[in-house]
Amino acid sequence: MSLPQAIERVLLDERTIARRVAELAAQISADYAQAGELVLVGVLKGSFIFLADLARRLTVPNRVDFIAISSYNRGSISTGVRLIMDTRTPVSDRHVLIVEDIVDTGHTLDYLMRAFAARQPASLRTCVLTSKPARREVDVTVDYLGFEIPDVWVVGYGLDYADQFRTLPYIAALKPEVYQS
Amino acid sequence: MGLQDDVAKVLIPPDALQARISELAAEINATYTDADRLILVCVLKGAFMFLADLTRQLTVRHEVHFMETSSYGAATSSSGVVRILLDLERSIEGRHVLIVEDIIDSGRTLSYITRNLRTRNPASLRVCTLLSKPSRREMQVPVDLVGFEIPDEFVVGYGLDYAEEYRNLPFVGVLKEEVVQER
Numbered sequence: 001m002s003l004p005q006a007i008e009r010v011l012l013d014e015r016t017i018a019r020r021v022a023e024l025a026a027q028i029s030a031d032y033a034q035a036g037e038l039v040l041v042g043v044l045k046g047s048f049i050f051l052a053d054l055a056r057r058l059t060v061p062n063r064v065d066f067i068a069i070s071s072y073n074r075g076s077i078s079t080g081v082r083l084i085m086d087t088r089t090p091v092s093d094r095h096v097l098i099v100e101d102i103v104d105t106g107h108t109l110d111y112l113m114r115a116f117a118a119r120q121p122a123s124l125r126t127c128v129l130t131s132k133p134a135r136r137e138v139d140v141t142v143d144y145l146g147f148e149i150p151d152v153w154v155v156g157y158g159l160d161y162a163d164q165f166r167t168l169p170y171i172a173a174l175k176p177e178v179y180q181s
Numbered sequence: 182m183g184l185q186d187d188v189a190k191v192l193i194p195p196d197a198l199q200a201r202i203s204e205l206a207a208e209i210n211a212t213y214t215d216a217d218r219l220i221l222v223c224v225l226k227g228a229f230m231f232l233a234d235l236t237r238q239l240t241v242r243h244e245v246h247f248m249e250t251s252s253y254g255a256a257t258s259s260s261g262v263v264r265i266l267l268d269l270e271r272s273i274e275g276r277h278v279l280i281v282e283d284i285i286d287s288g289r290t291l292s293y294i295t296r297n298l299r300t301r302n303p304a305s306l307r308v309c310t311l312l313s314k315p316s317r318r319e320m321q322v323p324v325d326l327v328g329f330e331i332p333d334e335f336v337v338g339y340g341l342d343y344a345e346e347y348r349n350l351p352f353v354g355v356l357k358e359e360v361v362q363e364r
Contacts, residue, residue: 042229044247045245045246045247048223048229048232048233048245048247049233049236049237051229051233052229052230052232052233052234053233055230055348055349056230056349056350056351058349061184061346062349063342063345063346063348064226064229064345064348064349065226066225066226066229066247066249068247068267070270084267085249085266085267088251089345163244163245164242164244166236166244166245167236167237167239167243167245168237169237169238
């Protein structure tokens with residue numbers, strides 16, 4: 001498959017991602033071996049590919065749930081997270097793992113952690129495929145992290161630019177002229 | 182692994198799933214052009230695994246959007262009317278839309294969703310499903326792409342659940358009868 005024109009370079013190819021997802025799944029399976037059932041909460045839309053690959057490799061019983069969020073905006077400035085669709089599974093007294101494609105400023109994950117902690121789950125952890133530490137504005141704990149990446153616009157494997165390039169099987173940097181224009 | 186012990190037989194192994202999904206992706210790539218700006222509508226939750234594997238093989242320009250529905254009461258109504266818990270975040274007017282489903286059974290819910298989406302005046306509306314149980318059909322609904330036609334057995338895995346379990350099995354399997362009866 002040739003690279004789309006808008007792509008500058010591939011940061012993480014398919015094999016690298018698959019290997020790391022397998023490692024994360026093995027770690028999670030070991031950590032939750034005695035826990036009974038795990039509830040995976042995927043944050044739409046970006047996490048669906050990561051979640052599909054991760055869930056298949058888990059050896060602990062798990063159920064999958066999705067939430068959808070957007071942000072409150074004042075002009076172009078985001079002022080908070082809005083939950084559009086909640087989980088269907090009640091999460092109190094269950095072991096919850098929030099699955100995200102990326103943590104950037106940390107505001108979204110911070111909000112989700114507080115929102116889910118208030119429901120008194122048996123445990124609450126986070127699994128994030130990519131992190132941009134350079135962009136962090138609030139401290140959030142990522143319990144299972146796939147990759148640290150530089151502060152460039154990344155697409156693929158769930159990550160998008162204006163809903164484009166989301167389903168590329170690898171993670172790539174977008175050419176700056178694409179998002180600066 | 183405990184979950185696999187509940188499976189009477191593997192109906193579609195992972196290799197066969199992936200081979201067929203490649204063929205479906207090739208058909209979609211051949212059907213649409215970049216100018217169509219195809220919109221894939223995934224009906225959660227069951228189709229997410231199929232969607233993840235299918236879309237990674239699409240080379241034609243597309244966007245992915247999600248819907249989630251639930252039934253109003255205990256039983257599904259005969260008209261297939263469901264409550265839309267999560268609606269599309271964008272208009273599909275004038276756009277080419279492909280609904281991505283994990284399984285078509287009675288066809289009632291899908292029929293309602295297609296009727297609902299058609300009122301929004303898409304340029305075209307097609308349906309792609311991984312699995313179909315033709316013997317269960319109660320409402321005729323045109324399906325353009327079918328991965329596998331399967332017999333009327335209780336299938337789980339690859340996104341399909343039984344009471345929220347078994348979704349993450351990497352194959353489509355038939356659940357043992359005693360597992361279904363125990364509940």
